[in-house]
Amino acid sequence: MTDIVFSSWGGEIIETRGDETQNQTSIQMLDLPEYFKQDEKIKALMGWKGIVLRSPEVDIIDLCREYFEAVLAHSKTCDKCNYCKTGWEEMLEVFQDIATGEATEEDLEFMQSAAEAIVSNAKCSIGKSGPTPLFHALKYFADDFSQAVSGEKPVTKGTYYSKLTAPCLDACPIHLDIPKYIELIKDAKFAESLTVIRERLPLAGIVGRVCFRPCEKHCRRGNLDESISIKALKRFVADHEVAEQKEPEYEVTPSENNGQVAIVGAGPAGITCAYHLARKGHEVTIYESLDEPGGMSAVGIPDYRLPRSVLQREVQQIQKMGVSINYGQTIGKDLILSQLENDFDAVFIGMGAQDSTHMGIEGEDGEYQGFIPGLAYLREVNAGRDPYPQGKKVVVIGGGNVAIDCVRCSLRTAKEDIHLVYRRTRDEMPADEAEINDAEEEQVHFHFLTAPVRILAEDGKVVGLECIKMALGEPDASGRPRPVPVEGSEFVFDCDTIVSAIGQQVDLSMLAGMDDVQTTKWNTIVVDQYTKQSNRSNIFFAGDCETGPDALITACAGGRRAAHSIDRFIKTQPLEYDDNHYFDQLFETVKVYDPDEEILKVESKQRFQPSMLPSDRRKSTFDEVEQGLSAQEAVAEAERCLRCYQVATIAV
Ligand SMILES: Cc1cc2nc3c(=O)[nH]c(=O)nc-3n(C[C@H](O)[C@H](O)[C@H](O)COP(=O)(O)OP(=O)(O)OC[C@H]3O[C@@H](n4cnc5c(N)ncnc54)[C@H](O)[C@@H]3O)c2cc1C
Numbered sequence: 001m002t003d004i005v006f007s008s009w010g011g012e013i014i015e016t017r018g019d020e021t022q023n024q025t026s027i028q029m030l031d032l033p034e035y036f037k038q039d040e041k042i043k044a045l046m047g048w049k050g051i052v053l054r055s056p057e058v059d060i061i062d063l064c065r066e067y068f069e070a071v072l073a074h075s076k077t078c079d080k081c082n083y084c085k086t087g088w089e090e091m092l093e094v095f096q097d098i099a100t101g102e103a104t105e106e107d108l109e110f111m112q113s114a115a116e117a118i119v120s121n122a123k124c125s126i127g128k129s130g131p132t133p134l135f136h137a138l139k140y141f142a143d144d145f146s147q148a149v150s151g152e153k154p155v156t157k158g159t160y161y162s163k164l165t166a167p168c169l170d171a172c173p174i175h176l177d178i179p180k181y182i183e184l185i186k187d188a189k190f191a192e193s194l195t196v197i198r199e200r201l202p203l204a205g206i207v208g209r210v211c212f213r214p215c216e217k218h219c220r221r222g223n224l225d226e227s228i229s230i231k232a233l234k235r236f237v238a239d240h241e242v243a244e245q246k247e248p249e250y251e252v253t254p255s256e257n258n259g260q261v262a263i264v265g266a267g268p269a270g271i272t273c274a275y276h277l278a279r280k281g282h283e284v285t286i287y288e289s290l291d292e293p294g295g296m297s298a299v300g301i302p303d304y305r306l307p308r309s310v311l312q313r314e315v316q317q318i319q320k321m322g323v324s325i326n327y328g329q330t331i332g333k334d335l336i337l338s339q340l341e342n343d344f345d346a347v348f349i350g351m352g353a354q355d356s357t358h359m360g361i362e363g364e365d366g367e368y369q370g371f372i373p374g375l376a377y378l379r380e381v382n383a384g385r386d387p388y389p390q391g392k393k394v395v396v397i398g399g400g401n402v403a404i405d406c407v408r409c410s411l412r413t414a415k416e417d418i419h420l421v422y423r424r425t426r427d428e429m430p431a432d433e434a435e436i437n438d439a440e441e442e443q444v445h446f447h448f449l450t451a452p453v454r455i456l457a458e459d460g461k462v463v464g465l466e467c468i469k470m471a472l473g474e475p476d477a478s479g480r481p482r483p484v485p486v487e488g489s490e491f492v493f494d495c496d497t498i499v500s501a502i503g504q505q506v507d508l509s510m511l512a513g514m515d516d517v518q519t520t521k522w523n524t525i526v527v528d529q530y531t532k533q534s535n536r537s538n539i540f541f542a543g544d545c546e547t548g549p550d551a552l553i554t555a556c557a558g559g560r561r562a563a564h565s566i567d568r569f570i571k572t573q574p575l576e577y578d579d580n581h582y583f584d585q586l587f588e589t590v591k592v593y594d595p596d597e598e599i600l601k602v603e604s605k606q607r608f609q610p611s612m613l614p615s616d617r618r619k620s621t622f623d624e625v626e627q628g629l630s631a632q633e634a635v636a637e638a639e640r641c642l643r644c645y646q647v648a649t650i651a652v
Helices: 060-075 082-100 105-121 132-140 142-150 167-171 178-186 190-198 204-210 230-243 268-279 308-319 337-343 374-382 401-412 433-441 552-570 579-589 631-639
Strands: 044-047 050-053 160-165 260-264 283-288 324-327 346-349 371-373 393-397 417-421 445-447 450-458 461-475 481-485 491-494 497-500 539-541 646-651
Touching: 044 060, 050 060, 050 132, 060 082, 060 132, 060 142, 060 160, 060 646, 082 105, 082 142, 105 132, 105 142, 132 142, 160 167, 160 579, 167 178, 178 190, 178 230, 178 631, 190 204, 190 230, 204 230, 204 308, 204 552, 230 308, 230 631, 260 268, 260 337, 268 283, 268 308, 268 552, 308 324, 337 346, 346 552, 371 374, 374 401, 374 497, 393 401, 401 417, 401 433, 401 497, 417 450, 450 497, 461 497, 539 552, 579 646
Parallel strands: 260 283, 260 346, 283 324, 346 539, 371 497, 393 417, 393 497, 417 445
Antiparallel strands: 044 050, 044 646, 160 646, 450 461, 461 481, 461 491
C-alpha cells in the first residue's frame, strides 16, 4: 500500500501530509485493499488500531462522527459499564455540535477526558480500544478540529460503511456472535445464549462437541493465558436445554412468496440450509441416500466423540418446523436430478465428499480381505459392526482426522495392536491437535516419515504392508515440506488389517448428463463463493462438495449462505453481494486478530477444561469421552471472556 496520506494504525505513525512525494511502502499488520465494492475506492479506515487516511478529501471529523455512531449503536447492546453508557453518547453530541458550529475548544477537552474515562473503566474492548482513533485524531488532526470549531472549515459529509466484528466472530466461518452468547452465559441466561447461536447455527450440540474451533485459535484471551473454551460453552447451552427438558421455539417468518425447495443430502450443509429456508417460510424436502440424517457427522464421526442421540434430537427439531426428509433416496439412482429441477423452485445439493481417495499403491485393487478404505471402515464401526473381526493387528494410513478416528475406533473394537503410518512428521499432521493427543493417550503407535509402498497378501488376505522411510524436502504447493522417499529404506509391517485414510473425494455421478455444471480439477463443484449458486442458476451447492473435505462449521456456513440466496432467487430478487461480503473480504487483509498483541491489565485465570473419561476406560467403550461443563464452570469460564468487539468504519 503506497498511497498513504496519514496512518496511526497499530501505533506506527506515517505522515506524508505536505510532502506527497514520499512513497510509503507498508504499514505493519495492515494490507488495506484498494476497493471496498467494485467501484468504491477505500479512502480511509478508522478502527480499533487507529486511522489510515488515503485521500485528503476525507473529512476526519465527519469520519470520527460516523465511527462514533457505529460504536455507540453497538455499545448500547451491552449497557454494563456506566462510562460507556453515557460517554459515547456525550462525545457524539460534541461531533454533532461541531457540525452545526455550536462546539467550543472546551468541548474538545471534554471529549479527550470522556474517552480516557471510558478506557480506564470499561470492562470490554469496545471501551478499551474503541476510543483509540479519537485520541489519534485529536492529536494528529488538531488543526482540523480547531478550524471546524471556529467555523473556518465546515464539516463535509462523506460516504461510509461500518461493521462490528471480533477476532473470534471473524474467524468463525458462520460468524456466530460469540461474545454475545458468552456474555449471556455470564448472566446465567442460558436459553437466550442458545437463541443467539441458533440465529445462524441450528446444530449447537453437534458443533459444540466436535468443532475444530477456529475461533479459539483467534481468541485474544489466548494472548494472555489460554483461549476461552468457546466450543465447550456452546455445548453447555445446548446440553442445558436438554437437561431442562425444554423444546426450542423457532420463529418462522411466513412469506407470501414462499417456494418449494429440494435438498439433496441430510448432512450438516443440507440440514442447515433446510433450517434457514424453513424459517423463511419455504417448503423443504430433503432426499438422503442413507437411512439416517447427519452425513459424516453420523456415519463418519464416531459415537465416543458425538453421540447419535445429540444429532438425532437436533435434526428432529428441524423436522418439527415442517422440513420433510425422504431417507433411502439416492439422487442419480432412485430419482434423477432433472426431475427435482422440474418439481421444485430451486435445488440445494450438499452431497459431501463420499469416496475415500485412492492411494495408488500395488495391491490396493486386489480386493484382499483385511484391506478397507477409511470411510467404509468408519461407516461399519459406527453401525455397530466390526468390518473384519478376524483382524487383530491394524495399520491405518493417513494423518488427518479420518485416520485418527480409524485408529481410535480400532482400539474400541478390541484390536490388539494399532499403528498409524504418516508420511510427514507430527508437526505437519492435518488432524486436530486435541484428537492426536487423545489417540496418543490411548496408546496408538505412530510412525512418522513413513509411506506405504505395497499391500502384501496371501490366499487373498492381507499379511503385511511394505513401507518406505521418508525425509522432508522443499515445501510443496500446500506450503508443507514435501516428503521424499529414502532410497533402500523399505521395510515390512506385519499386519492383517490395512485401513487407507488419506483423503476423501466428491462422487460426481449424480450430475451425469449435466455437463454445464462446472467442476474443478479436484472434482469439487464451482459455485459463486458467496451466493453458492452454480452456473445452473436454480441449483446451489455447498459443504464438502464445494470446498472439498473440510469441517462441520464450514458446511453449515455454506448451507446458511445458500438458503439466503435461494430465498432471494425464489422471490426473484437479484443475488447481489451485501456489505457483509465486502467486509469479509476487507477483514481477510485487515486482520482482526493480532497474535502479537499484548493484553495488559487483565488478571490471568485458568481455562476450565471439560473433564475426560480416563484413558484406560475409554479404550473399551464408545461412551462419550469428553464431558460437558457444569453450570458453575460455564459461568466462570464465560467470565474469562474479554468481549473483544471492535468496530471498523471505512470512507469510500
Ligand atoms: C471421519 C470423519 C471425521 C470428521 N471429524 C470432524 C470433526 O471432528 N469436526 C469437524 O468439524 N468436521 C469433521 N469432519 C468433517 C465433517 O464431517 C464434514 O466436513 C461435514 O460433514 C460436511 O458436511 P456436508 O453436509 O457437506 O457433507 P456430508 O456430511 O458428507 O453429508 C452429505 C450427505 O449427502 C448424502 N448424499 C450424498 N450423495 C447423495 C445422493 N446422490 N442422493 C442423496 N443423498 C446423497 C450423504 O449420504 C450424506 O448424508 C469429519 C469427517 C469425517 C469423514
